[in-house]
Amino acid sequence: MKRLRLSLSILICKTLILIGKLLGKKGSSAPGKFALKICPDAMRLLSQNVSYEIICVLGTNGKTTTNNMIASLLERNKTRVICNRVGANMLDGVATAFISSTNLFGTKKADYAVLEIDEASAKLVFDHITPDIIVVTNLFRDQMDRYGEIEQTLAQLKLAIDKAPGALLCLNADDPMSSYFTKATNNRTVTFGVSEQVAKLLSETPEGRNCPLCSQPLTYAFYHYNQLGDYACSHCDFIRPQPDYYAEEIVCEPKISFRLNGKQLIETDIFGFYNIYNMLAAISVYELLEPNTQNYTELFGSYTPQTARMESFSFQKPVVLNLAKNPAGFNQAISTILSDPRKKAVVIGINDMPSDGCDISWLYDVDFEALTDCTAYGAAGKRCHDMALRLYYADVCDTPQVNADPVPLALQFLETDCQVVYVLVNYTLIFSAKDSLQKAEKAFQKSQKHKKKGETSCK
Amino acid sequence: MQVKLIHLFPDLLNLSGDRGNITVLKKRCRLRGISLEVVPLTLEDSISLADADMIYLGNGSEKDYPRIVTKLKEAEAELLAFRERGGVLLAVGNSYPMLGTSFPITTEEHPGIGLMDIKTLPSDTRLTGNASVNTPFGVLVGFENHTGITHLGASVTPLGTMLSGFGNNGSDRTEGAIYKNIFGTYLTGPLLPNNPELSDLLLEKAIRQKANHFEGLSPLPSDMENLAKGYLLNYDHRTHKR
Secondary structure, three states, rough: OHHHHHHHHHHHHHHHOOOOOOOOOOOOHHHHHHHHHHHOHHHHHOOOEEEEOOEOOOOOOOOHHHHHHHHHHOOOOOOOEEEEEOOOOOOOHHHHHHOOOOOOOOOOOOOOOEEEEEOOHHHHOOOOOOOOOOEEEOOOOOOOHHHHHHHHHHHHHHHHHHHOOEEEEEEOOOHHHHHHHHHHHHOOOEEEEEEEOOOOOOOOOOOOOEOOOOOOEEEEEEEEEEOOEEEEEEEOOEEEOOOEEEEEEEEEEEEEEEEEEEEEEEEEEEOHHHHHHHHHHHHHHHHHHHHOOOHHHHEEEEEEEEOOOOOOEOOOOEEEEEEEHHHHHHHHHHHHHOOOOOOOOEEOOOOOOOOOOOOOHHHHHOHHHHHHOOOEEEEEEOHHHHHHHHHOOOOOOOOOOOOHHHHHHHHOOOOOOOEEEEEEOOOOHHHHHHHHHHHHHHHHHHHHHHHHHHHHOOO | OEEEEEEEEOOOOOOOHHHHHHHHHHHHOOOOOOOEEEEEOOOOOOOOOOOOOOOEEOOHHHHHOOOOOOOHHHOHHHHHHOOOOOOOOEOOOOOHHHOOOEEEOEEEEEEEEOOOOOEEEEOOEEEEEOOOOOOOOEEEEEEEEEEEEEEEEOOOOOOEEEEOOOOOOOOEEEEOOEOOOOEEOOEEEHHHHHHHHHHHHHHHHHHHOOOOOOOOOOOOOOOHHHHHHEEEEEEEEOOOOO
């Protein structure tokens, strides 16, 4: 009977996925929702088909990147991996991922499951599946009106981890909010971190600068951004753990290279300091499964970033699209832009849909003040006027160009005296922005071809 | 012209882009040739209000309020003197109920700093979302996110009447409280960027309390602010759409 219900739920879920695809839908949580209604055990039953580890990636920023890095490392060995690659990371989305990778009878085997899980949903998801490895990338302030304060996020995650007492935790040693779980749980842990002071970054959002155990201020030997760094509590014995996997000799100009554990030099085509953490997280998981891997340069060489993480589109000059959805993400994106020596124009797009967070006060925690000397400034999204005002008060531009849609602004800015246009947008703007940039890119390429043809026929 | 603003505990009271409120006051002064000196204080500093014209208390985490109240109680006499001579204080978000006689910290009642006659009780519901308020000095907009239910005593005037959102208690349609030049409100967002009327009112009051014959602030353009405000005024709370 159970198997019958499972098959029925799989059939319906797969049909819905197909219909969704035909309608061009990007999200994938609704099919999983129906499946769980029909067969509440579906995920538990399907997770039994995973032969080796179930790996769950949690954290504020870098979840999708880390998750997909782990999956792509594993997939190179021809292993079969269940992965919610598009980032549908609440209960229903995880269910969809399991069902879309099984057969109609729910019997198809997989080697690993690699799943990114929303921090607030983890305690629900872990009622359905029991992870073997839990990665916590970092815990920053995000979408305050949904998660409440960061203390509540910690409490929620604690509830989740308590449901998986046998899981190994891979924690960010540099983040006191993540490494808190070395103290707050009895789980086995491994940690990763950046073990040297890197070039001075932007000023910080100080949330999370207090000890998660005793609330007294943390003191820092050095820090990288937000609360990430080498910290110790001024009051109790809480201190940054010595990381098991650590990066030194860091270069990001803007491509990243670093030395792992004093041995292997890893050179990548990946941009942005924050990606060192995502790579270290992926390495700390991969080393558990494939110890002493020597060729990370080659392994990361085949990793392609997912949608709109510093994704470049080709026009007469490049347009670079990036997702940023909270102060930590924005500050990192701004650092990356500033490390680019080219002349640039910027468009910032802010929506306030429920999945973005309706409270946009965090715009004032972002260091837009640092974004000086651009050839043009654009403000977009549903909150374009708030964003324009933010740029005005940041003293970088008195009259930003305003348009609800970021793409026309970006295309218009190609005409200014810049060499690259950066478009930073938050979550619900990202897919539409990518679509219209791709369309515009195709149209541009076509017009170039015609132009060339025209030129040759004239000769 | 010189104005001195004491920014209390910015390392703790910074949950809602609070430094934005300071940035706004600074820029609006600078554009008018007024110099605004901002003095940030931490819990370790001693509080001296002798030559202060303004005080700002931002939105903080509930868990930090016991320490903050203890610290402010130490400066009670100074704070009362500041209030009586017409000093301007703005407290937003979770710092607003702390101004009253008692307020809840994670459902437990806790004595406030007693700068105005308001009382706040705990509740099970979180009152959260965009809000707009009609006030004598213009329509204000912002974001509210609180569980406290605040009632005003007879000596206290509400900041205004709700056009949308919950306000002080979700029932009497009032928002915020004013007593002398002490201003409290649940509105964050941050509050001042979108509400230049309030920013300028606070600055004028801060200048007037020491320069009686001050002729008023020169006007600044507010087109951008009005457009931003328009979004929240036309916001549909049920559908999260305009």
